[in-house]
Amino acid sequence: MSLPPLKLRNKLIPIPIFQGGMGVGISWERLAGTVAREGAVGIISAVGTGYRYPELVKRDKFGRPIGSIYTHSKEALTRMIGEAKKLSEGKGAIGVNILCAITDYGRVAVDAVEAGADIIVSGAGLPLRLPEYVGDADVALIPIVSSARALNLICRTWEKKYKRLPDAVVLEGPKSGGHQGFKYEECFMPEHQLENLFPSVLEETRRWGNIPVIVAGGVWSYRDIVYYIEQGAGGVQMATRFIATHECDAPLVYKETVLNAKEEDIILFKSPVGYPLRVIRTPFVERLLAGYNGWNGCISHCITPCNKGEEARKVGFCIADRLGSAWLGNYEEGIFISGANGHLLKKQGIISVKELIGILTGKMPDPTLEEEYVLK
Ligand SMILES: Cc1cc2nc3c(=O)[nH]c(=O)nc-3n(C[C@H](O)[C@H](O)[C@H](O)COP(=O)(O)O)c2cc1C
Structure with missing residues (x-):
């Protein structure tokens, strides 16, 4: 067809x-x-x-x-x-x-x-x-x-x-x-x-x-x-x-991160936006899962539900900063998003x-x- x-x-x-x-x-x-x-x-x-x-x-x-x-x-x-x-x-x-x-x-x-x-x-x-x-x-x-x-x-x-x-x-x-x-x-x-x-x-x-x-x-x-x-x-x-x-x-490291992901590496995680966020388990996400707080203050005022950094501080990261880091090619500090089928x-x-x-x-x-x- x-x-x-x-x-x-x-x-x-x-x-x-x-x-x-x-x-x-x-x-x-x-x-x-x-x-x-x-x-x-x-x-x-x-x-x-x-x-x-x-x-x-x-x-x-x-x-x-x-x-x-x-x-x-x-x-x-x-x-x-x-x-x-x-x-x-x-x-x-x-x-x-x-x-x-x-x-x-x-x-x-x-x-x-x-x-x-x-x-x-x-x-x-x-x-x-x-x-x-x-x-x-x-x-x-x-x-x-x-x-x-x-x-x-x-x-x-x-x-x-x-x-x-x-x-x-x-x-x-x-x-x-x-x-x-x-x-x-x-x-x-x-x-x-x-x-x-x-x-x-x-x-x-x-x-x-x-x-x-x-x-x-x-x-x-x-x-x-x-x-x-x-x-x-x-x-x-x-x-x-x-x-x-x-x-x-996206930079090459982003594409490679998705290409290397296994099915179990693609998980749902808490986000300051207030909805579950589907991401890949990369070093920064591993640290968050282990209880680390990587919030660095609010500079962007990117989204209203975050209340100028209040929610970001609670979940341990600023969404704009971490997606920005991924765009800048920083594998260690960025957050990398994929759909559930990304491993294919x-x-x-x-x-x-x-x-x-x-x-x-x-x-x-x-x-x-x-x-x-x-x-x-
Ligand atoms: C890397 C990535 C970033 C995304 N960012 C946004 C976004 O900023 N706004 C939005 O409405 N949807 C966003 N989405 C959702 C997509 O627009 C799309 O509707 C969804 O991923 C479709 O599912 P699929 O990835 O399985 O094809 C994003 C998806 C991916 C994979």
């Missing part, structure tokens, strides 16, 4: 695959622009963009951007969106992922719109006020949810207050990389697995007039994509597989985005699978 295109607002996306936003610095302009050039959706992460262009922001002596204005930098995001658009050659679409939990959320949404983003994808909390920030700009708005109830609340609020509905919705299950929209125990319960959440969310979207559902969290292969499309999904969002590409913006990547190694899209659209064999599913 050839994957059907996805209609999103006024755009037709030839390949219904979203490359999920990955902060800090894992999906920036190079990955997003290259994915879009293949006809899919490339997504830039808007968190911690101040790490990308040192000359644009104020930093402390460790290289950390100071305050949320420089941590989530407008100038850096604007430059990234411009570069990604150039790379995309007008194909596919360029989205921006903005965590609801970041300080200056509304300002960053406006930054993304002014810089010409086609899409805003937003989770880690409910983006109930997102339409207010973007006004009547021509941008597709896509909330990330983990239940039909959350989607219902968003639709009711947006329709009543702003007379608009989401252009699509990402349903993220608990196998995804990074923060989970569930409590720790819920991540292992059958009723919260993606395949079991999907029918109720699909039904909810149909009550509001067929909002496309983009499924995420452990979706791995062409076979998985076909399964969800046949069940009624509009597309998929995938992140972990895109880490093992040449064009992924070692069967494939690092490939180009073009090859990966070939695999995911069934045109090339998948080296991570036992059996091959190639389009006849």
